[in-house]
Amino acid sequence: MYYRHTLDYQYPERSDEHMITVKHLRDTHFDENYEYLEKGAWHKFKRGVLWLALNLLAFPICTIRHGLKIYGREKLKKNKEAFKKGAITISNHVLMWDYLCVLKAIRPHLQYHPGWKTNFEGPNGPLIRWVGGIPIPTGDRKAMGKFQQAIGDVLKNDYWLHFFPEGSMWFYYPDIRPLKKAVFKYAVRYNKPVIPITLSFRPRKGLAKLFGKTPLVDLHIGDPLFADQSLPAAEAIEKLHKEAYHVMQVMNGINVGDPTYNVDQNIETYKKTM
DSSP states (O other): OOOOOOEEEEOOSSSSSOOOOOOOOOOOOOSSTOOOOOHOOOOOOOOOOHHIIIIIIHHHOOOOOOOEEEEHHHHHHGGGGGTOEEEEEEEESSSHHHHHHHHHHTTTTEEEEEHHHHHHHTTTTHHHHHTTEEEOOOOOOOOHHHHHHHHHHHHHHTTTTEEEETSSSTTOOOOOOOOOOOHHHHHHHHHEEEEEEEEEEOOOOOOGGGGGGSOOOEEEEOOBBBTTTTOOOHHHHHHHHHHHHHHHHHHHHHHTTTTTOOOOOGGGGGHHHH
């Protein structure tokens, strides 16, 4: 489960810093007037078309491209009563297509997910919106208020919401970087279960070596985590934050005492392992 590649990626210094550049194609004002969460009949129709497109095209292509194997789907069925009013899924962010991997893993659920606003102004912006992307505004308090309202609407309406709490995508990074605490604030505030999901890697073998050098992908679904509502909110958030970080590392085969097991969630001081 714990495979470390030897590809020559140069990872950023700060754990939530982006390692990709996005071609800027459009200027979008992510202010208080922007529709962060699309609604209405047209939106529902587009989501229906999306579900067909995912199953007929995206999921098969993603599976072939990454050699995707999914483990733990039985946990979704086992805990379906706990998910009747929605859930928050979280995962490490290590592929351009990892959100598609997550969607395949949790099907038939469709999600919404907050994302880096730069991506919405690039070539894939319309597609990201189509699959439930909600851009995260910066530098505008009123805009952030509208964004927070959109996230609240998703959770109050019992939809599923996905976060990449590491804050940025690092290609094939094998370890779990620090998780941003805001994710767990939502889980506590709206009393939603958190489903940890991790992506880990395995080497290509045999004929698979002929089709690329990047590792193949294993996706693991963990047991749901629940906020301790008996605690004050700040303590419940901290507890859930630490628990999720530990669980995600263990799910990827990184255990307490291993050289790369990390307890420090300080983004500023995180030490890269590759």
